[in-house]
Amino acid sequence: MTRTYADYLHDILEMSIKAQQFVAGVDFVSFEENEEKLFAVIRTLEVIGEAVKFIPQTERNRYPQTGTWHAIQKLRKKDA
Template sequence: MRDYRLYIDDILEAIQRTEEYTAGMDFEDFAENRLVVDAVVRNLEIIGESCRALPREIREKYPDIEWRKIVGLRNILIHQYFGVDLELVWDIVRNKLPELEMKIKEIKRDLDASSV
């Protein structure tokens, strides 16, 4: 079984990649660039899958993170790819991921401090 701390790293890496891929873009640039859209959607899938794989105890300890919504988005992206709402994806990238990144970094700090 994979160490759940690696899922935390996966989430952070996927957020950072998404930020890198969309840097300097507005919604129109994003929506017109299929390569970036595909990369962002893939990284959102990774975030959702990694959140799903975290132990229940971790998810319960940090209830301010919308774990179910994150996993739910992953399910939508996987199963309804061609019906994905790009405006919703863009809103998540710009407005939700920065907050999630801060919270996941907090979890990482807490885990690192408890393992010393």
């Protein structure tokens, strides 16, 4: 089944929520020291960055308040 850009938007939303859940109630020092949380958040950012590639430019142009889409896409290439 072919995925639509709406499916990728759903992935972005889902991963954003998961990342927030992973760090809820955790201070930055504790987050940095918790390898499991760190890897989980990194993975959500990778998925978000990958999903952005499939959002058509016409849709990106409709939502400029999102920020730099290219910067979001580059998240998939970041490492800890």
